Amino acid sequence: TDTNGRTRRQSFIDFLPWNSRIGTADSPAAAATAGGTMVTGAQSVAQQNVADVCLTSIPCNPRARYRSFDGSCNNLQQPGWGSVNTALVRLLPAAYQDGESRPRLTSFGRVLPSARLIRTTLFPERNVPDIRFTLAVMQWAQVVAHDVTLLTEKSAPDCCASNGKLLPIETLHPNCFPIPVPANDHFYSRFGTACLPAKRTVSSDDFGCTLKPQQKVIATTHFLDASLVYGATGQTAGNLRSFRAGRMRAQITRDGRMFMPNVNTPTQSCNVATNTEVCYRSGDGRVNQHPDMAVSQVALLRLHNFLVTEFAQLNPQWTDEILYQEARKFVIAIIQHITYNEFLPILLGENYVRENGISTLKQGYSNLYNSNINPSTLASFAGGAFRSLHSLVPSVFNLVNEDRENGGAPTRFSEWMNKPGIIQRPGNYDMFLRGIATQPQQAQDIFFSEEITDLLFRANGPLGQDLVAKDIQRGRDMGIPSYNHFRTLCGLPKATTFDDLRDVMDEERIERLVKIYPTVDDIDYLVGGMLERIIPGTLTTPSFRCVLGEGFFRYKAGDRFFYEYDISPGAFSPDQLSVIRRFSLSTLICLTGDNIQTMQRNAFLQINPGNALVPCRQILTELDLAPWRFQS
Ligand code: HEM
Ligand SMILES: [Ca+2]
Numbered sequence: 142t143d144t145n146g147r148t149r150r151q152s153f154i155d156f157l158p159w160n161s162r163i164g165t166a167d168s169p170a171a172a173a174t175a176g177g178t179m180v181t182g183a184q185s186v187a188q189q190n191v192a193d194v195c196l197t198s199i200p201c202n203p204r205a206r207y208r209s210f211d212g213s214c215n216n217l218q219q220p221g222w223g224s225v226n227t228a229l230v231r232l233l234p235a236a237y238q239d240g241e242s243r244p245r246l247t248s249f250g251r252v253l254p255s256a257r258l259i260r261t262t263l264f265p266e267r268n269v270p271d272i273r274f275t276l277a278v279m280q281w282a283q284v285v286a287h288d289v290t291l292l293t294e295k296s297a298p299d300c301c302a303s304n305g306k307l308l309p310i311e312t313l314h315p316n317c318f319p320i321p322v323p324a325n326d327h328f329y330s331r332f333g334t335a336c337l338p339a340k341r342t343v344s345s346d347d348f349g350c351t352l353k354p355q356q357k358v359i360a361t362t363h364f365l366d367a368s369l370v371y372g373a374t375g376q377t378a379g380n381l382r383s384f385r386a387g388r389m390r391a392q393i394t395r396d397g398r399m400f401m402p403n404v405n406t407p408t409q410s411c412n413v414a415t416n417t418e419v420c421y422r423s424g425d426g427r428v429n430q431h432p433d434m435a436v437s438q439v440a441l442l443r444l445h446n447f448l449v450t451e452f453a454q455l456n457p458q459w460t461d462e463i464l465y466q467e468a469r470k471f472v473i474a475i476i477q478h479i480t481y482n483e484f485l486p487i488l489l490g491e492n493y494v495r496e497n498g499i500s501t502l503k504q505g506y507s508n509l510y511n512s513n514i515n516p517s518t519l520a521s522f523a524g525g526a527f528r529s530l531h532s533l534v535p536s537v538f539n540l541v542n543e544d545r546e547n548g549g550a551p552t553r554f555s556e557w558m559n560k561p562g563i564i565q566r567p568g569n570y571d572m573f574l575r576g577i578a579t580q581p582q583q584a585q586d587i588f589f590s591e592e593i594t595d596l597l598f599r600a601n602g603p604l605g606q607d608l609v610a611k612d613i614q615r616g617r618d619m620g621i622p623s624y625n626h627f628r629t630l631c632g633l634p635k636a637t638t639f640d641d642l643r644d645v646m647d648e649e650r651i652e653r654l655v656k657i658y659p660t661v662d663d664i665d666y667l668v669g670g671m672l673e674r675i676i677p678g679t680l681t682t683p684s685f686r687c688v689l690g691e692g693f694f695r696y697k698a699g700d701r702f703f704y705e706y707d708i709s710p711g712a713f714s715p716d717q718l719s720v721i722r723r724f725s726l727s728t729l730i731c732l733t734g735d736n737i738q739t740m741q742r743n744a745f746l747q748i749n750p751g752n753a754l755v756p757c758r759q760i761l762t763e764l765d766l767a768p769w770r771f772q773s
Pocket of ligand 2: 288289361362363364365366367368369
C-alpha cells in the first residue's frame with residue numbers, strides 16, 4: 142500500500158474509476174479559479190483515470206540528465222506514464238455497446254449513421270482562406286500531433302469487396318470497420334463505391350491486458366519531446382544518429398543541402414516507382430505524408446545538426462553522446478517553447494492560456510510540475526478535439542520566392558502525398574518553407590478541402606479516402622462518448638432536445654443534425670464540437686477547448702523535463718533559458734533555410750505592416766549560444 146492508501150498492483154500501476162470531479166466541474170476555467178493553476182483540478186493519482194497497460198516496473202535513475210527515448214522514467218513514481226506503447230487516458234467512461242470494445246450504437250440500439258453521410262451533409266468542401274493566420278499554424282499543429290499521438294490500425298484483409306461494395310457483415314474480419322457510402326454520394330457513386338475501408342486500431346488487448354473497456358495504445362511517446370525527430374525507442378533513435386560528433390544521419394545533395402536519410406525500400410513506404418527515389422526516414426513514419434510535413438522535419442533535423450556543430454566549437458571536449466543529447470534537449474525545448482509561447486495562444490486564446498497556467502513565463506523557472514498529473518494523451522484529444530484542425534488543411538501548397546511571389550506552380554495536395562522528393566529540387570525547400578509562413582491557412586470552420594475529403598491518399602488514381610469520415614469513424618472505434626457527454630464535461634448544460642443546442646450552434650446547423658441523428662444523445666463528439674460556433678480570438682469551440690486545454694496542461698504539468706523547470710538534473714541554466722525564450726518559429730525558418738533572406742517576426746501571422754519582413758540576419762543575432770560553453 143502506498144502513501145495514498147491505495148493497494149499497488151504488480152502487473153500494472155493502477156486502474157481507477159472516473160474522476161468524479163471532472164464530471165461535475167462547472168467548467169475548466171471555474172475549476173482553475175477554484176483550484177489554483179489546474180485546468181481540471183485533478184489533484185492526485187487517485188483522482189485520475191490512469192490507463193492500465195500492464196506497465197512493468199522499470200528501474201529509473203533519478204539523476205539522469207536527459208530524457209529516455211521511450212518516455213519512461215519521466216515520472217519517477219510512475220515510470221511508465223507517457224511512455225511509448227502505453228494507452229491513451231480517458232476523461233469520460235468509454236462508450237462501447239458491450240462495455241468492452243464494440244463500437245457504440247444509437248439510443249435505439251441501431252447502427253449509427255454513416256460517417257461518410259455525416260461528412261458530406263454537414264462538412265462540405267469549400268475554399269475559405271484564413272484572414273489572419275498562415276499555413277504555419279496548420280503545419281505546426283500537425284508537428285505537435287505527430288509528436289504526441291500515433292494510433293496503429295490492426296491488420297486485416299481487405300475490408301471492402303473488390304467491386305467496391307460492402308462485404309456481408311458475417312464475413313467481415315473482426316478488425317474491419319468499413320464506412321458505408323450512401324448510394325447517392327456526390328462523388329463515390331460515380332465509381333460505384335459503396336464502402337470506404339477502415340480498420341480498428343491497436344488497443345490494450347493486443348498487449349495482453351485484460352482491461353475492460355479496452356484502451357487505445359499509441360506507438361509514440363505522449364510527451365511533447367521531439368519523438369517525431371528522434372524516434373520513440375532507443376532502437377529507432379540509434380538508427381537515426383550517426384554516432385559521430387553528435388550528428389543525426391542525413392543525406393546531403395550534390396550542392397550541399399541536407400535532408401533526412403532515405404528508407405531502405407522507398408517503393409514500400411512512399412508512392413514512388415523506384416527505390417532510388419526520395420522517401421525519408423525519421424522518428425515518425427508520417428514524415429512523407431505531404432511536402433510541408435517533410436519540410437518541417439527537415440527544419441528540425443537541420444536545427445539539430447547546426448547545434449552540434451556550434452556546441453562542438455564551444456566545447457571541444459564534448460563527446461558524441463553529450464553533443465547529441467544537448468542538441469536533442471535544445472530541439473525539444475524549442476518545440477515546447479514555440480508550442481506554448483506562440484501556437485497555443487492562437488489555438489486557445491491569449492486569456493485562456495494565461496488563466497489556466499499554460500502560458501510561458503518571461504523569466505525565471507516555472508513551478509507547475511506535479512508528479513500526480515498523468516501526462517498521457519487524452520483519447521478525446523487524439524480521437525476528437527485535435528483532429529478538428531483538419532479544417533485548416535489547404536488544397537495546394539504554394540512555392541514562394543524571396544519577393545513573396547509564386548516561384549513555381551502551386552503543388553496540388555493529392556498529387557504530392559507520400560512523394561516528398563519534390564522538396565529536394567533546387568530552390569524548392571526554401572520555397573515550401575516560405576510558403577508555410579506566407580500562404581494563408583484555411584479558416585477553422587465546417588468546410589474542408591476535397592483534396593482530403595474525397596482524394597486523400599489517392600496515389601495515382603482518381604479515387605481517394607475521406608479524412609473527415611475516417612475521423613468520425615475513428616471516434617467510434619476509440620469508444621469516444623457522444624457529444625452530449627462532452628458538453629457536461631466542458632461546463633455546458635446537457636442537451637435534452639436538439640433545440641438545447643442553440644446555446645452554441647446556429648439554427649441551420651441544428652436542422653441538419655436533426656435530419657441525421659435519431660436523438661441529441663447520438664451525435665458524435667467530433668461532429669458536435671465542429672458545429673459549435675468558434676470562440677472569438679481562438680481557433681476552437683467550447684467543447685473542444687476544454688479537452689485541448691486539459692491535454693496541453695498535462696503535457697506541461699506532467700513533464701518533469703519541461704524546458705521551463707529547474708527540477709531535473711539537466712535543467713537549463715537561467716542564461717540558456719533566456720536564449721530559448723527568444724527563439725521563435727521565424728528563428729527556426731531563418732536558421733534552417735538554405736538561403737532565406739527575410740522573414741516576418743511572427744511566422745504564424747500573415748505578413749502585414751505590423752508584422753513586416755525583417756532580415757534573417759537580424760533575427761538570428763538573437764541566437765547566442767555562448768551559455769552552452771562549459772568550464773571543464
Ligand atoms: C496536412 C494534411 C493532413 C493530412 C493529410 C492528415 C491526415 C491524417 C490521417 C490520414 C490520419 C489518420 C486518420 C485515422 O485513420 O484515424 C490523421 C490523424 C490525425 N491528425 Fe491529421 N492530417 C493532416 C493534418 C493535420 C493537422 C494540421 C492536424 C492538427 C492538429 C492533425 C491532427 C491529427 C491528429 C491529432 C490525428 C490522430 C493521430 C493518431 O492518434 O493516430 N492532422 N491525420
Ligand atoms: Ca512524443
